[in-house]
Amino acid sequence: MKIRYSQITVIPGNPQKNFETCLSAAQRAKNDGVNLLILPEMTIPGYMIGDKWEESDFIDDCEFFSNELAKEADENFSLIFGTAAFLESITGKPRNGFDGRKAKVNTACIATNGNIQYQFKTLLPNYREFEEPRHFFNNLTASLTPGDEEDRLMFDTYEICGTKFGVTICEDGWDDDYNLKPFKILKEIGADIIVNISYSPFTAGKNQSRNRHFSNHAKTLGKAVIYANGLGLQNNGKTVFCFDGSSAAWNSKGELIAHSKMYEEEDVDFEFVNNELLPAKPLQYKETSEIEDIHKTLIYGIRNYMKQSGLSRVVIGASGGVDSTLAAALYAEAIGKENLLLVNMPTKFNSQTTIGIAQKLATNLGCWYTSVPVSESAALTRRQIDGLKPTNAKGENIEINLSSFNMENVQARDRGSRILAAIASAWGAVFTNNGNKTETTVGYATLYGDVAGFLAAIGDLWKHTVYDLCRYINREKEIVPNEVLTLKPSAELSENQAVDKGLGDPIIYPYHDRLFEAWQQWWNHAPLADILQHYLDGDLAEYLNHGEKTELTEELIKQNFPDAKSFTADLERWYKLFKGMGVAKRIQAPPIIAVTRRAYGFDYREAAIQPYFSRKYLLLKEKAIFS
């Protein structure tokens, strides 16, 4: 039999459009004599749609279009695709979910000639950005409760052209942390081959891990595995995810026999002969580097976020620093130089160095460039506000005085909320947010100033990745002005941040980047007490480097923090910002394109609460400093 997966693009929340995409794929497959077409998980509804899952008319449409698609099946052609449906529509039995609304399932449809069967997703992910049990019926939980035993629809096999297919959905294949092992069960009940339909977003390093994981499944069970993932851009409001496809297949020895490119639509064909899966074409796959994958992801993310939002033009505040420079290079590639306008907004604190970089950047990119100084407006604000004397009904008054720190923020807000916002709206454009993950972590930015913009394209990149990506972009020729790569990072908002004097940000990037990553991004977040203990033991750099080779050395740490007192003072300063002001700013920050496995927003969820220092840390600190 001839099997195909189609790596297609899914639009979130548009069953009509997705049906049309699937229908084309089905028609192509039939024309090509394919017997079984495999399409991704949730291919009709899309996946990240917030609480739209609660809208019954939306689920009605998913059911309607799924049924329409299933009608394409005939005696020579079957389909496996993912959709959402009411449980009642499948079982005929009324049943509510735990939220009191009609229960829904995330299901695979196995459509054969005149018939549809359903295989529900059983392992429902509920971490990071995933929250499927919020919306979907869980076989496991429901089956335990009295009267529900019969609803326990677990795994079955589905016979197509004499072959028994085991059908799993995404997380069903990632069973390490579950005692229930779907792949193993499917082998036990006689599956000849196992299909995993997915709709899984890009995360740096995930493809490599997936390849090992599914290869291992195939080898261990001695069954071929087809992994069919979708493409697209979806979001949960605060966090934007790029679904990269990278669909693949392994034969029963666990050998990779097909691997689709990231972010490219593709039909991939196989024969299933003598219980073995054979690719129609020889494998053409070259493992890519992480930075290359991140680059592709950001370009795809920017391009499609703009497209989905009906936007074409972008204004970027180009300071001549590395972050806005990288952002400009990415946007120029994603949307075209003719749609990009760089605006340099100097004050007296900005150096000719950074202004020069901004101009050179515009020249390198061939985009539009202009300069709008903020000094006049800052002076107006000072004139209007400084010395202002509000009164009360008794005739008493208070006096408002702007400090130089207040004036730094006035300038930052003037750039974002006045100049960039006005230029963008006038040009029919939007303006970008250029914050990186390091400064986002500790809120080293001004709300409504640099914390503003329609999208934070590099908001999930640590500062060291910002530099790596600039160097990657310059791999063939200089696009990012080389000067920016050696410049001291600085906000240039006061004399104390003069880049030409080597002054700048208070963040020691080689150290703080890794520290913040350990706090925020490690799956098991690094406890403060462990960090302090490693500092005391003299192996903190090794601990924070987490097996990677980085610029962080034990010497660098010792140099900057000669004793426990200076070390803990710095640690607590940044921890308080991370858990305090940083959270407050992130609540109102623009959406971030996720590339790591903990992006701020809907992946890494936060409450605005007072920072808390654990007992163990406080005891250790006391001992280290006072004894």
Add this chain to the structure above:
Amino acid sequence: MKIRYSQITVIPGNPQKNFETCLSAAQRAKNDGVNLLILPEMTIPGYMIGDKWEESDFIDDCEFFSNELAKEADENFSLIFGTAAFLESITGKPRNGFDGRKAKVNTACIATNGNIQYQFKTLLPNYREFEEPRHFFNNLTASLTPGDEEDRLMFDTYEICGTKFGVTICEDGWDDDYNLKPFKILKEIGADIIVNISYSPFTAGKNQSRNRHFSNHAKTLGKAVIYANGLGLQNNGKTVFCFDGSSAAWNSKGELIAHSKMYEEEDVDFEFVNNELLPAKPLQYKETSEIEDIHKTLIYGIRNYMKQSGLSRVVIGASGGVDSTLAAALYAEAIGKENLLLVNMPTKFNSQTTIGIAQKLATNLGCWYTSVPVSESAALTRRQIDGLKPTNAKGENIEINLSSFNMENVQARDRGSRILAAIASAWGAVFTNNGNKTETTVGYATLYGDVAGFLAAIGDLWKHTVYDLCRYINREKEIVPNEVLTLKPSAELSENQAVDKGLGDPIIYPYHDRLFEAWQQWWNHAPLADILQHYLDGDLAEYLNHGEKTELTEELIKQNFPDAKSFTADLERWYKLFKGMGVAKRIQAPPIIAVTRRAYGFDYREAAIQPYFSRKYLLLKEKAIFS
């Protein structure tokens, strides 16, 4: 035996502090000869702490302080209180959650002399702002998987002073939508009395529903019920929840015998004699009105959000419209007139009427007042940006031109991000967001302009509730200037919005308020097709009023929308804004204090996707317009 519940205040994410509060309560109870002290759910860790649940050192501290508290138990004194713990610490068996981290439980500790027993929460809510299965081990799911049967720790009874206590946690008592019925099980296994420890936030109407619900439980089972809820302010970033207490008890006939006031700390004592619960004091409880409850909640929310954030002063942009007026009245009450500064920021479009209202408001409140015009800055922006000609490397250029609509937004941003932000930072204050739920729904506001500020105190109030609350605040004397209650709502950003000519917002509040509520707030969201069908049937007002008496009449709808074409044009216009621009603005909007059962943010979750019109709606519309 003497039983007490203490309605105490819980701080999110601070086990040390919460332990101290509990310890005081325990010492009071021992002094008063109490045999059993009942404290709320999650009383040691707090409840809404985002993904801080993933931090192992935090859970370690919860365990440490829970054990410390349990040591207070002696031969005459026991405690029941809520906390979080690693499953392994309780069972001694290593066990991971589905996220691969060490499994945790939301549990009650039953601490008796030298002994602690644990009763896990079984029904874990996973809707609205709740997402307990994300973090906590679920008895039900785990028990089904091979090898896990023994982990199935379901309900037991706990004997204290010869009485068998059934212990439930919050959702365990709200079993309508679950087939598993904890209260019924507890009766069957011999509980003499049932305790429900909770940490449940205020939602308009919930107390009334809870009283009916638990009364019914008690009556049906013939067992007394004690409901012990906590106080406090907690948030999930975008949404702020007020935990109102309202702890209560019912005897075995289902009669209410005790009811604590909202937001007030209280120790309430009972005797348990002959299988009946007797209050130490006669019941003193008067049911309160919904608007009174909302008022109390907002005052509590404002006061405590500021306290938790270490803030004392507030600046409000007082336009003379009803929203900022209400906000000012609430803040004056919550934080004191001396901490409140009203700033009127007129342009040429602002009427003397609204300026007069703002001044009168400041006089009524006795707070600080000043005026900062925005005209000069708007002119500067026009001068700097209008006609700007960015160039590219080839010497070509484009021209930037500000439209009058662009200038409306320039003014709005000037008020929020320039003037209010600068004054607030200079005064050591923050500025407020005064958006109501109606305008928030459709994004009728300017990002970084009126969509800015540290907290949206009235962001979960529909426009009609804004008026109701103003009238409630004026119940004894005029605080809110009466003029504002009859003024046409208007943004006053152009000639077309002149209030003195009766011009203003494009929103027809009596209709759109109810329409938006049906879309967003109804538990089963109103489908567009149903709305159109009711319009065609002439009973849309009845449908949208949803059993309430409101200003919306069939006549008003007919008057504004004489035919299906005008009706659907309006419907689609607002629906697109609700699902489109509205979402984009809400992503970056300040946190909202929740009062309804669907607050924007972390309760009602959203993705930025293209609005979708269902097949059924489109077909009905076509039929209605063209046939």
